[in-house]
Amino acid sequence: MEKSSASPNDSFTSAMTLTEEELACVRKRYVLPPSLRPDGTLSNTCLAIVDLSFLQHPLFRHQIIQEVQLACKELGFFQVINHGIPLSVMKDVLDAATEFFELPNEEKMHLLSPNVHDPIRYNTSLNDVKDKVSFWRDFLKHYANPISNWIDLWPSKPTCYKEKMGNYTTAVQKLQEKLMEAIFESLELNPNYLHEDIAEGSQVMVVNCYPACPEPDLTLGLPPHTDYGMLSIILQNHQGLQIMDRDEKWHAVPFIEGALVVLLGDHMEVLTNGRYKSVIHRATVNSEKKRLSIASLHSLALGKKVRPAPALVDEQHILSYKEGGLSDFLDFISGGDIMEVKYIDKLKINP
Numbered sequence: 001m002e003k004s005s006a007s008p009n010d011s012f013t014s015a016m017t018l019t020e021e022e023l024a025c026v027r028k029r030y031v032l033p034p035s036l037r038p039d040g041t042l043s044n045t046c047l048a049i050v051d052l053s054f055l056q057h058p059l060f061r062h063q064i065i066q067e068v069q070l071a072c073k074e075l076g077f078f079q080v081i082n083h084g085i086p087l088s089v090m091k092d093v094l095d096a097a098t099e100f101f102e103l104p105n106e107e108k109m110h111l112l113s114p115n116v117h118d119p120i121r122y123n124t125s126l127n128d129v130k131d132k133v134s135f136w137r138d139f140l141k142h143y144a145n146p147i148s149n150w151i152d153l154w155p156s157k158p159t160c161y162k163e164k165m166g167n168y169t170t171a172v173q174k175l176q177e178k179l180m181e182a183i184f185e186s187l188e189l190n191p192n193y194l195h196e197d198i199a200e201g202s203q204v205m206v207v208n209c210y211p212a213c214p215e216p217d218l219t220l221g222l223p224p225h226t227d228y229g230m231l232s233i234i235l236q237n238h239q240g241l242q243i244m245d246r247d248e249k250w251h252a253v254p255f256i257e258g259a260l261v262v263l264l265g266d267h268m269e270v271l272t273n274g275r276y277k278s279v280i281h282r283a284t285v286n287s288e289k290k291r292l293s294i295a296s297l298h299s300l301a302l303g304k305k306v307r308p309a310p311a312l313v314d315e316q317h318i319l320s321y322k323e324g325g326l327s328d329f330l331d332f333i334s335g336g337d338i339m340e341v342k343y344i345d346k347l348k349i350n351p
Helices: 013-022 061-073 087-101 103-109 147-153 162-187 193-201 266-271 326-335 344-348
Strands: 050-052 077-081 120-125 136-141 203-211 222-224 230-236 241-244 248-254 259-265 281-283 291-299
Touching: 013 203, 050 061, 061 077, 061 162, 087 162, 087 203, 087 230, 103 120, 103 222, 136 147, 147 162, 162 193, 162 230, 162 259, 162 291, 193 203, 248 291, 266 344, 326 344
Parallel strands: 050 077
Antiparallel strands: 077 259, 120 136, 136 203, 203 291, 222 281, 230 259, 230 291, 241 248, 241 281
């Protein structure tokens, strides 16, 4: 029997494919409205670097916690150095990601999915049905914690992918647990608050490829948005990530060899009852080289809800957020356009 309609594969075009076509200009569906285009106007670069090697030192721990507190309160992001993940592990996972995106199209198409609920998904857009504009990136998303539950679903090609990605995801999950303890301590909570829930929580790896773009001033790799989770830990191989500060000014996040970028997400804003805010960020593209980023997004397990910590709710800080979880976020993006409505606004009691 013949198909009555075209399959999703028939209309799929990856950003990598467009780059290989050596286009002189971007196609119309990638062109952003003028108000959303990156105009090159940036404020002084934000530098918030935390050296985690001092975190366990009794003489310096308090200073590091204060640095974390200031970065979370003022910026919603910081970079970490001496975090314990070897450079070789980070290089290996970037190499594995590069090899994946350079595979022939037919080797990746079995992972193509428009369904945001799928535990492994290859695509170019968040929501093919709802998105009004396409963005200049390809991505592979998959769950990772606990790794034994998910690794069999990960790509079998390249053959190194499962081993190299597995080494990195395991290491970054442990780093996330350490960072959460420091953040809780900065809020004067018990560092072990929600310890088991965090150790057993969701970890979603989003592996992004932003190919060189012929007209980078007209489009973006990702639009301004906040991440849904409590923490996002980002490994990048080139500069391209930008964050918006509290004065709504854009800053380029510098590329620092061996450093990892830590972003606060919407669930952190909920958990802290607004003491710390999620950070708006976007991904820019360039005309000269391909950029890779690997984001490890962390929150509670799929079926669990994040709610404001009781110790952070009082007369001066009234309850300001409803509970929310990963499953709620997936429902949200499957039904709407993140460029029009923010997920965090859905969680505010008085937005």
